[in-house]
Amino acid sequence: MQRWNIAITGFGTVGRAVAELLWQRRSQYAERYGADVRLTAVCTSRAGLYASEGLAGPYAPARQDLQAGLTGIEFIESTNASVVIDAGPTDFVTGGPAYQYMRSALAHDRHAIAISKGALIFDLKGLRVLAGQHNVALKFSGATAASLPTLDLLEHNLAGCRVLKVEGILTATTNFVLNRMMQGHDLADCVAEAQRLGMAEPDPRFDMEGWDTTCKIMLLANAALGADLTFDDIEREGIDNITRGDIESWKAAGVVPKLVGEIVVSERGVTAGVRLRTYAQDHPFAHIDAKMKAIRVETDAMGEVVAICKAGPLATAASALKDFEHILMQR
DSSP states (O other): OEEEEEEEEOOSHHHHHHHHHHHHTHHHHHHHHOEEEEEEEEEOSSEEEEOTTOOOSTTOOOGGGOEETOOSHHHHHHTTOSEEEEOOOOOTTTOHHHHHHHHHHHHTTOEEEEOSSHHHHHHHHHHHHHHHHTTOOEEOGGGSSTTSOOHHIIIIITTTSOEEEEEEEOOHHHHHHHHHHHTTOOHHHHHHHHHHTTSSOSSTHHHHTTHHHHHHHHHHHHHHSOOOOOGGGEEEOOSTTOOHHHHHHHHHHTOEEEEEEEEEEETTEEEEEEEEEEEOTTSGGGGOOTTEEEEEEEESSSOEEEEEEEOSHHHHHHHHHHHHHHHHHHO
């Protein structure tokens, strides 16, 4: 049975969910793939933990168990991980620590799975080249709307046709806030509720101003549709300036607002944008509830494809482990 050592960089809510699912699925990996999978290392920006034979326990380890100083590139390199899963904060300006972790893993012939978007936004092309040079996998389903089948749908399931248009409700926070506002709640109260539920960050601007959706739509366009878009190429709207008057107008018109990322493929190339759209009740997006995401793809030969999924840390963790299972299948 082949041994697979897993290291998780970034051990917040999502990182801990990955650890929990890894523990639960150990027997599945062994039976299905002949793989002895062990979580051997985790780290945050300040602390970490390493056990060469695997960290024990279904939820192990908790944050309080981490040892100060066990973090950084040298620490992860010393763990002899087979796969590095990054679930740290997103820094799309410099790539942040995630970029260094990804580059180090790939350069040392280790597979890399990204949940955070920063490193990919910063240098997707370079990371893909590095992965190819070392014959290892770079996977990032968790960075493109998590459990929603976006990247796999475009790259694999629809490979036999030409994609004409993509539109997606890709950010759980904004969908939750819009849904609650349509129920009569104030914007500030909705954001605060999303923060209490762990859906929104302490600083919610990344989601509310449309940056999160912009990052996801850029990754999809560049990774799956051969584009080379930057932030300057993508028109961006947010929902941070919505008023009660807007809400009342939409209610009176019988439409439902959604913050949507869009990609259009034409003879002129690939264009993308993030816009506040309203949908009539006969459109599937009108019925995407507060804690869901959705994608709709128009194609030339396969017609219209719509996928809907649940949002949350466990769903995000599951998407990363879907990537891991794909690596096991292809080894």
